[in-house]
Amino acid sequence: MSDARQENPNIDELLTISEIAQYLKVSERTIQRMIRSGEVPSAKVSGQWRFVRAIIDDWILSKMQSVQKSNLVDVIATETKIHSLIELVPKEHILMDMKAGPVEFILEQLVGVLTAAGTLPSAEPLFSTLRMREEMMSTAVGGGVALPHPRNPEAMGFLKNHVVLGICPKGTDFDSLDGEKTYVFGLLCARNTTAHLRLMAKLSYLFRTTGIVGAFRKATTAEEILEHIKNNHKTLSIEL
Structure with missing residues (x-):
């Protein structure tokens, strides 16, 4: 250095x-x-x-709301190993029936999924960096979707890439860009900045699939969420 x-x-x-x-x-x-x-x-x-x-x-x-899908595919492109999004979202990382509340409460619920699954030994470091990130600018991108993530992925020390999906059927105020409620949360925990960018592009691509947010809201089990993802498998391979 x-x-x-x-x-x-x-x-x-x-x-x-x-x-x-x-x-x-x-x-x-x-x-x-x-x-x-x-x-x-x-x-x-x-x-x-x-x-x-x-x-x-x-x-x-x-830019995620206006960028063409073809450009998102370009962002995701690389020459490394291809993983399915299904592999990055195990059933244990899907939180059904999230409770509405302040930003901090939403983040606590999402981080709690990782600690409960044994993926994260301590909730505080990730929670703190997510909270600071939201104070800078909301990660709610509109369309009922938010993509919380750490500012500096490497600092979190994740050895693998993880995604947590949270469903808030009634919606909650997450200071979205479009002023509407947020219903679906995709917490990105990447091992490095390159993987972080590709995860962000991939999840944005997924959530722009027609009807996917509504389908997630209506789902009652994690298995249903995974089935919706599986049904979009042709667009959901990701190279990390």
Whole structure:
């Protein structure tokens, strides 16, 4: 680690053009074009373009409602091993009949799924980082869906990728972008930032499937949720 990074650990949140290109899986030329058009949030630091990773994540979330599905497929594309989303969402990671309430209460329920399943030894570190993330900007992307996630996946130390699905049939106020209630939560716990981005794109793709949110709300068992996911298996392979 360089002296600069030792003096300021938050510098890891700043990405260069090369790093943001790798993160978004596009060419540096594309990033340069996006900077010129003002499409991607960026700032000059000492004459060099830099990007704040947390802000980039927020930008991605805000784009998920309008981005074409073909572009989401491009985001997910990679050359590594393909996993089914079914493998990342075991029955034990599906919370049916979530109770409505404040943001903190919703997060407690989602994190509690991981501790109850023995996936997470302690709830506090993940809960704290999720709460801070929501204070920055809600992860409710509209359409009845929210995708809570840590700002810095690597800091959580997950050895595997995990997804928790929570269903709140009556809906709850999660400060959604569209001002509507949130019914379905997808908690992303990725082992690194690349997997994090692909999980975010994959879950967004899933939740934009016609009728899927309504189907999840009507489901009464975790098995029904898994069946709905299985029925969309052609679009739900993910490379991590």
